[in-house]
Structures are given as C-alpha cells and as structure tokens.
Amino acid sequence: MEKQGKSSGGVEFTGFLDKGVRFEGTLEASGVFRIDAEMKGNLLSSHSLTLGEGARVEGQIEGNHVVIAGKFDGVIFAKGRVEIQAKGVVTGEIHTPCLMIEPGGIFDGRCHMLAASESTKPLTIPIRAAHSDRESSAAGQ
Secondary structure (H helix, E strand, O other): OOOOOEOOOOOEOOEEEOOOOEEEEEEEEOOOEEEOOEEEEEEEEOOEEEEOOOOEEEEEEEEOEEEEOOEEEEEEEEOOEEEEOOOOEEEEEEEEOEEEEOOOOEEEEEEEEOOOOOOHHHHHHHHHHHHHHHHHHHHHO
C-alpha cells in the first residue's frame, strides 16, 4: 500500500485531491500532484500529474508527465510523456511526443505525436534533393 503523500517512485507529492472530493475549476500545480477525486475543469502542471484509479476527470490537462490510472475525458497536452495504465481510460485527444499504453489501458480518440526534435525536417529535405540529383544525372547520361 502506498504511503499518503508519496508516489510509487518515492517522490513526495506537492499535493493531492483524495476520493470523496468534487472539484470544478482550474487547478495549477508546480510539483508532483495526484488526483483521486472527481474533477471538471483545467489541470495545469509543470511537473508530474497522476490521475489515480479513483479519478474521474473531465476537461483539459496541460503538463509534462501525465499518468492516467482512472478515467479522463477531454484533451491532454503533454511536453513529456503520457502513460495510460492498465485500469486507465482516456476518451478524447492527446498531444504528446511519447504515448505509453499498458495492456488493459483504453484510449478512444485522437493522438497527435509531436516531433521529438527538429532534426526530422533537415533529414527529409536532403534525401529528396539527393534523389532528384540522381534522377537528373541519370537522365543526362
């Protein structure tokens, strides 16, 4: 059993909303935050945000590392990664460079994978240029 105020990785929570709590509005968290409550609104986190198995959240999440073990309906914008755990259910839209879904996890919606780095663009242009140079030199022979 997890200790109150600590995540499974041993990192201390900045805060949490426990079961039995209903919250509506915008919540901003600067550190590791866990939600096991019912919530409707916006979640803004610069660090790690976990929706526990008891969480029922509807709205928008903007964060770095987002872990879903409960139910979420809405839009997720993550700079780092999004993890949907075995009992997690996500309905809506995810924008992230890295999406992980454990066996048993459910995702119903659209996912937009952001480029991990800008090196992708320069790689595609020279390949096309090299390909057309070969065609023109072959045509000239």
